[in-house]
Amino acid sequence: MFSPDQENISTSPASTKGPVKYGELIVLGCNGSLPSGDKGRRKSRFALSRRAKANGVKPSMVHTSCTPQAAKAISNKEQHSISYTLSRAQTVVVEYTHDSSTDMFQIGRSTENPIDFVVTDTLPGGQGHADGQTVQSTISRFACRIICQRNPPYSARIYAAGFDSSKNIFLGEKAAKWRTQDGQMDGLTTNGVLVMHLRHGFTQDSRPGLWREISVCGNVFTLRETRSAQQRGKMVDAESQQLVDGSLIDLCGATLLWRTAEGLARTPTVKHLEALRQELNAGRPQCPVGFNTLAFPSLRRKEVPDDRQPWAYLRCGHVHGYHAWGGRYGGEAEGRERECPMCRTRGPYVPLWLGCEAGFYVDAAPPTHAFVPCGHVCSEKTAAFWSQIPLPHGTHTFHAACPFCVQQLAGDSGFVRLIFQSPLD
Structure with a gap:
């Protein structure tokens, strides 16, 4: 008998024990577990696996002024949208629509439901905080999102900012944002999401790459002068937001290591x-x-x-x-x-x-x-x-x-x- 979720379970030899694993995020500074112990969505490593039902989203309509449709997109709790506030009088709203070919995973400091992996600041010496309230955190509540292709080669791409409980991302007046050449909008989060891809992968021959900043739409930029400067860096067309084995992700307070399922298979247990x-x-x-x-x-x-x-x-x-x-x-x-x-x-x-x-x-x-x-x-x-x-x-x-x-x-x-x-x- 065919079950509705049957198509979501891979039958490839590498993963006969259940769903396809895209990869894992491991928090630097946690030597095997959080100081206070791994609990629920707050742990030292997080596995991203193919979901029973796709939950990815992709941009669809752009509303360039405060039209009734734009207001509806923001207030509709079933509709993902990103709002770019240009001035008190003008907000550009980009509607997002369901994408059945991808899965979305969200990372941040918030413990609200849309966050799959709760990350708090890591202090040197492995003394992470048992709760995020101990010091003023520099990690964003909805820091970033990773979109994984549900079919081979299961590529994973990272984007700055995550959708909140109302399925919205708001970039306020002070956030760095701009209109792109093709008329779309893009922007950066307050403290930014930095990514470094290693040269030669995560191997004995690895060499560090350059740290880059990832925008809300997944474009790659050189670093700003300081983390929260309003002026963005230069766009780096030759580089991608696609994560590779050993990519490092910095959320300004915690750094995560991305390991692909293939990379982990070659790693000591x-x-x-x-x-x-x-x-x-x-x-x-x-x-x-x-x-x-x-x-x-x-x-x-x-x-x-x-x-x-x-x-x-x-x-x-x-x-x-x-x-x-x-x-x-x-x-x-x-x-x-x-x-x-x-x-x-x-x-x-x-x-x-x-x-x-x-x-x-x-x-x-x-x-x-x-x-x-x-x-x-x-x-x-x-x-x-x-x-x-x-x-x-x-x-x-x-x-x-x-x-x-x-x-x-x-x-x-x-x-x-x-x-x-x-x-x-």
Whole structure:
């Protein structure tokens, strides 16, 4: 018997276990889950899968003045529309109509129903906010929308701004907006939606691309002078708003990594990371001073060091157990300058934590390197990759950061090779 949803389930070999997965969005700075735990639509990663019924929309009619039809389009809760306020006297309203070939997913800070993925500000050190009210957020309530093609090759395109509960997007008088050459309207949101596509995809050979701004209609622009400047950048015709594996999306307060379903299939799993952790512990690394055996805690247990926790001097990379002596400048506080007893190099001394978010890894090699100064451990190529990616910080600066906690990287390269002492027996 044919069911109405049968046509919505792919029968391709890659996805025989249910609906087609377009890809996943992973929040940088969340090492496997939100600090307060993943709940409902608020979590550290979000899978975009083909919906049982298409909910995509596409532009249809343009009303260039406040006609009764324009007013009706705005007030009709079943009709998607974008309003561009040019002056008190003039508003251009663009009606959107249903598109049966696409699915729409919306991302933002709002917890209202139209938002599929609720994203709050991420603070360095992995201390995200349990709720969005803790500080004044710079993430828009309806930040952006991603439109996915329901049929192969399932391309995903990003647009600034999302439709609210009344299915409207309003660009006020102060928002940057303009009329395009073909008579359509376009605009930018207050703090903007930035996108960076990597060169050579999300691989060991990846190189950073240039950060661009995406408009409400999905056009690509160079960055404004500051995040909320009223003057838009230059249009970049040669580049697309289509997301590729490894595209980074910045919402001014949180950065998301887009991984395609194919890209994720080539990425190590949490199970693989757990096997690498057990292999590392099976080698029984020792503290070269106390001779006690060290062990990385399970991937679920995070942020509270235990007795066997490995610590490292981040300037030289020598791995030890915790010891309270050797603090030359300012005592025993974690992260302060300490002198390594093995080589006398002074530098930060911190506990080591395994990077648990598998989606951030560019390969499946063993965890041999640590980011400086946070001490998150991953493979060498993953550390090298993230150390060269400039992530937006504030409204006009960029710096490389650890993907697991978004702490700004320090030192010559931003990471260090770890030197483990093997057991003497």
